[in-house]
Amino acid sequence: MQPVKIRILSTTSEAGSEAQSTEQKYRGQMTEKGGKYYVMYSEDGQSGLDNTKTTLKWDDERVIVMRSGSVDHRQEFCRGYVDKSVYHTPYMKIPLTTETTYLYTYFRDGSWHLEIEYTLYHDDKPYGEMKILIEIEEL
Incomplete structure (x- = not known):
């Protein structure tokens, strides 16, 4: 296992708001x-997810984000793919698409870059447009 630093930039755009x-x-x-x-x-x-372990798994075509702990969730990203999942919290289950x-x-200049853009739906209603940049640099 190689120690790394991880930087996550996320942007959320909801209709009618900045x-x-x-x-x-x-x-x-x-x-x-x-x-x-x-x-x-x-x-x-x-992140508001104390006591949660996150695993990122990726190759050239897909990125999978798996969380377990205070929340449990598995989310898969692949261009053109529609992922249906359930975000489990101690209080409720939230269906997401x-x-x-x-x-x-x-991989460039000693760092991995994972760029993801997607639309998030909650109860089949658009929640927002999301952009995520994950940078992973070996220490």
Whole structure:
């Protein structure tokens, strides 16, 4: 396992309101197995997901985000793919649909870059347009 720093920039655009952006930084561990890459890290108060472990799994065509702990959720991104999932919290289950419109993963200058754009639906109603950039740099 290789120690890494992780930087996540997310932008949410909802109809009728101004886009909101957040930045989060973590330290984690990375490994490669069978042509797929894995990064594991622990969420903290900055994301609102204390005591949650997150695993990112990716290759050239898809990115999978798996969370377990205070919330349980698996979300898959692949250009043109519609992912139906349930976001489990201690209080409720939230049905989500993710429609990926853009996905690009690449390695440049010693860092991985995962770019994802998607529409998020809650109860089959559009919730917002999302853009995420994940940068992963070996330490």
